[in-house]
Amino acid sequence: MKKILVLMGSPRHDGVTAQMLHCFLAQWDAHIDQGNRVTVIDAYKTNMKPCIHCGHCKHTPGCMYDDFIPVDRGLQEADLLIIASPVYCLGFPAPLKAIFDRTQQYFEAKFSLGIQKPVQKHKYGLFLAAFGSSDPRGVAVMEEQLRLEFRVMNATLEHTVIAPNTDTIPLNGETIGAEMDRVLRDIKTKLC
Numbered sequence: 001m002k003k004i005l006v007l008m009g010s011p012r013h014d015g016v017t018a019q020m021l022h023c024f025l026a027q028w029d030a031h032i033d034q035g036n037r038v039t040v041i042d043a044y045k046t047n048m049k050p051c052i053h054c055g056h057c058k059h060t061p062g063c064m065y066d067d068f069i070p071v072d073r074g075l076q077e078a079d080l081l082i083i084a085s086p087v088y089c090l091g092f093p094a095p096l097k098a099i100f101d102r103t104q105q106y107f108e109a110k111f112s113l114g115i116q117k118p119v120q121k122h123k124y125g126l127f128l129a130a131f132g133s134s135d136p137r138g139v140a141v142m143e144e145q146l147r148l149e150f151r152v153m154n155a156t157l158e159h160t161v162i163a164p165n166t167d168t169i170p171l172n173g174e175t176i177g178a179e180m181d182r183v184l185r186d187i188k189t190k191l192c
């Protein structure tokens, strides 16, 4: 049974990001593993405190704030990590960015405390991105951020699925379904 962790960066439960995520999870259920365990962490509900660079994690594993613990638990257990996010000002919405910044504790665990793998289990990484325009720069910037973050989260960014022009064109279920199908076939060979 594979475990999926979703970090959800959209505040809109009926938005395009949510539709993309539902499409992926429905196809996962249908084609891979109905008994899978999915944990969705809604970045807007976590109220994650931003990293204040206090240096605590440089000397002691973990963070002085305890609000990251559910994210850490999810990351330690997951086989598949899904980052589902809209593009906001060419980057991640602030609540999701706050979660990413808090992974600095893994960076310090590795490079200051010598803990080789602060996150033990390797994860297949999938990025679902929705954006209002046809400008691809936001996704390119966010992919770069993810590649950096994923190094300390012990994940590899294997795929990005995009939904552009969301402010003018509704999500095309057929196109996105076909794209998810392609991703699922790859996951099947690499993960299952």
Ligand SMILES: Cc1cc2nc3c(=O)[nH]c(=O)nc-3n(C[C@H](O)[C@H](O)[C@H](O)COP(=O)(O)O)c2cc1C
Pocket: 010, 011, 012, 014, 015, 016, 017, 018, 085, 086, 087, 088, 089, 090, 091, 130, 131, 132, 133, 134, 135, 138, 166, 167
């Ligand atoms: C604060 C804010 C900033 C945004 N910045 C961008 C942007 O830089 N580039 C872009 O293409 N769309 C931008 N958008 C549009 C959203 O990416 C788009 O509406 C997306 O579909 C929202 O995701 P959702 O439907 O899951 O809520 C922005 C929207 C908001 C609210």
